[in-house]
Amino acid sequence: MLIRTPKDWELPESVVTPESAYELRPRRDFLKTIGLGLAGAALGGRDLLGATGGFPSKENPDYPASALKPTAYEYITGYNNFYEFGTDKAEPRVAAGKWQPEPWTVELAGLIRNPAKIDVNDLIKQVGGLEQRVYRMRCVEAWSMVIPWDGFQLSKLVALADPLPEAKFVKLTTLLDPKNMPGQRQRSLDWPYVEGLRLDEANHELAFIATGIYGKPIPNQNGAPLRLVVPWKYGFKGVKSIVKIEFVAKQPMNTWRQMQASEYGFLANVNPNVDHPRWSQASERIIGAGGAFGARQKTLMFNGYEKQVAALYQGVDLRKFY
Numbered sequence: 001m002l003i004r005t006p007k008d009w010e011l012p013e014s015v016v017t018p019e020s021a022y023e024l025r026p027r028r029d030f031l032k033t034i035g036l037g038l039a040g041a042a043l044g045g046r047d048l049l050g051a052t053g054g055f056p057s058k059e060n061p062d063y064p065a066s067a068l069k070p071t072a073y074e075y076i077t078g079y080n081n082f083y084e085f086g087t088d089k090a091e092p093r094v095a096a097g098k099w100q101p102e103p104w105t106v107e108l109a110g111l112i113r114n115p116a117k118i119d120v121n122d123l124i125k126q127v128g129g130l131e132q133r134v135y136r137m138r139c140v141e142a143w144s145m146v147i148p149w150d151g152f153q154l155s156k157l158v159a160l161a162d163p164l165p166e167a168k169f170v171k172l173t174t175l176l177d178p179k180n181m182p183g184q185r186q187r188s189l190d191w192p193y194v195e196g197l198r199l200d201e202a203n204h205e206l207a208f209i210a211t212g213i214y215g216k217p218i219p220n221q222n223g224a225p226l227r228l229v230v231p232w233k234y235g236f237k238g239v240k241s242i243v244k245i246e247f248v249a250k251q252p253m254n255t256w257r258q259m260q261a262s263e264y265g266f267l268a269n270v271n272p273n274v275d276h277p278r279w280s281q282a283s284e285r286i287i288g289a290g291g292a293f294g295a296r297q298k299t300l301m302f303n304g305y306e307k308q309v310a311a312l313y314q315g316v317d318l319r320k321f322y
């Protein structure tokens with residue numbers, strides 16, 4: 001990963017104030033606010049901001065916005081890693097601006113009883129619609145955000161696919177489209193971007209497929225129209241713009257491990273006690289907080305989700321990041 005090693009200033013947590021705290025608003029209100037309500041209706045209800053339906057979504061009371069201070073929308077959608085659209089954090093928003101990820105089909109394949117190629121909007125209907133959850137997000141580069149996602153629990157998609165007993169892992173693949181994804185014409189990564197989970201991780205309540213942010217369809221630069229969110233793992237697990245979800249018997253190779261196995265693993269669980277070979281993982285820079293000086297906070301084991309997920313890793317040596 002192209003990394004700027006974080007500066008080692010430390011600020012007390014008391015100075016940490018998000019740039020602004022947004023309220024989660026139903027999408028219809030948002031459209032009204034920006035004056036697109038009628039235009040949206042004229043397009044048969046099709047979103048002008050993205051391909052997916054299912055909005056407005058309801059807050060899941062187990063993951064409320066009131067529990068964490070969400071990062072401002074401008075930071076979540078303006079400071080991105082999406083190498084298909086450039087390696088600089090500010091590039092994806094601009095370079096993916098005109099990209100049209102619709103219509104969009106997702107393929108369910110591999111060791112399952114229900115292989116299918118399914119339109120993303122049908123998929124959202126089949127999993128029972130969208131919900132909102134506010135999750136912490138911790139990038140392996142030692143920065144963090146708090147993101148109000150809209151989407152659905154990955155386990156619902158797994159149930160739809162109905163894996164065979166031989167299926168032990170899930171492999172998720174991003175679209176390969178060098179014509180429209182300029183970064184794929186460079187060799188910055190081995191394309192297409194691939195990530196994977198163990199099947200029991202994919203079935204964990206926290207594993208999520210996001211199709212929105214702040215109650216609106218997910219912007220292109222954040223992985224439209226659907227991306228993975230695994231809040232107890234480093235952000236690179238969150239594969240964007242997924243076209244294929246495959247159930248396999250063996251642990252799949254994931255893109256960053258393929259690039260640099262000594263630095264990026266498969267499990268990739270957030271762990272403040274195991275440093276990246278080139279920098280500490282003990283603390284993180286909070287994006288959008290602390291003004292010009294930035295602000296840091298201690299990184300939590302499993303990114304704060306230890307109680308929920310520690311049982312998944314009994315017997316696993318957590319000092320090994322793969």
Ligand code: MTE
Pocket residue numbers: 076079080081082083084139140174193221222223234235236237238239240241
């Ligand atoms: N998915 C694809 N297809 N390509 C990428 O470059 N970057 C990953 C992950 N998913 C990436 C990707 C990394 S390193 C991070 S930290 C998160 O997306 C960033 O998500 P965000 O830009 O929505 O914050």
